[in-house]
Amino acid sequence: MTRLLFVGDIVGKPGRELVRRGLKAIVAHHQIDLVIANGENAAAGFGITPDLADDLFAYGVQVITGGNHTWDKKEIIPYLADQARILRPANFPAGTAGRGRVVVRATNGVAVAVINVMGRVFMTAIDDPFRVVLEQIELVRQEAQVIFVDFHAEATSEKVAMGWHLDGRVTAVVGTHTHVPTADARLLPQQTAYITDVGMTGPHDSVIGVDRHAILQRFLTGLPQRFETATENPRLNAVIIAADEVTPS
Numbered sequence: 001m002t003r004l005l006f007v008g009d010i011v012g013k014p015g016r017e018l019v020r021r022g023l024k025a026i027v028a029h030h031q032i033d034l035v036i037a038n039g040e041n042a043a044a045g046f047g048i049t050p051d052l053a054d055d056l057f058a059y060g061v062q063v064i065t066g067g068n069h070t071w072d073k074k075e076i077i078p079y080l081a082d083q084a085r086i087l088r089p090a091n092f093p094a095g096t097a098g099r100g101r102v103v104v105r106a107t108n109g110v111a112v113a114v115i116n117v118m119g120r121v122f123m124t125a126i127d128d129p130f131r132v133v134l135e136q137i138e139l140v141r142q143e144a145q146v147i148f149v150d151f152h153a154e155a156t157s158e159k160v161a162m163g164w165h166l167d168g169r170v171t172a173v174v175g176t177h178t179h180v181p182t183a184d185a186r187l188l189p190q191q192t193a194y195i196t197d198v199g200m201t202g203p204h205d206s207v208i209g210v211d212r213h214a215i216l217q218r219f220l221t222g223l224p225q226r227f228e229t230a231t232e233n234p235r236l237n238a239v240i241i242a243a244d245e246v247t248p249s
């Protein structure tokens with residue numbers, strides 16, 4: 001049995017502090033073999049820097065996934081090329097810095113593939129995630145006994161569809177990006193673990209991590225506002241997936 005912990009989008013310092021202070025105890029208590037976390041909002045809500053990625057690794061995160069915000073801090077681009085354990089969505093155009101998959105050893109020795117793809121509904125029109133994810137799976141399926149997919153997408157419909165697309169092909173499909181957890185965690189019929197959105201590790205007295213007053217003013221007035229990361233009520237949203245070491249067919 002391999003136990004994966006996946007931590008939902010880490011937002012700003014409140015999110016990073018939760019991971020710094022709490023992750024080791026969660027890992028020990030739940031006997032976690034591999035920690036994966038989405039880090040696209042680690043730098044005050046916008047992107048991630050090499051130093052912050054190194055911090056997350058030092059706190060015990062073994063693989064960092066990304067999303068649309070991965071690119072917000074330009075200094076991450078050479079780091080993405082050098083550090084294999086930080087991913088960006090695989091379905092960006094060919095030639096984009098970094099990679100969308102990695103195979104790592106969990107602490108119990110099991111080879112785990114982590115794949116990151118991004119949706120296209122209400123998001124940038126990048127390559128087809130449904131096709132690209134199958135290519136990525138094909139590239140790791142000989143090597144990895146467990147395959148984990150972070151599908152970073154806005155529309156619940158696109159994420160649910162991806163769950164069905166990958167049922168029986170991977171160990172788990174988890175959704176990120178909306179920062180609001182969904183109550184639909186389940187095992188699909190072919191034994192793939194699925195949830196539409198894991199939620200956010202950050203300040204929950206906010207609007208998806210951003211200071212709620214500024215967001216509310218934008219809704220009330222229609223005028224642009226300066227967005228700051230909120231600070232209050234930090235909470236860690238995560239899922240644990242317990243998986244048999246069976247190569248998905």
Ligand SMILES: [Fe+2]
Binds near residue numbers: 067069177179
């Ligand atoms: Fe996010």
Ligand SMILES: [Fe+2]
Binds near residue numbers: 040067068152177178
């Ligand atoms: Fe996102």
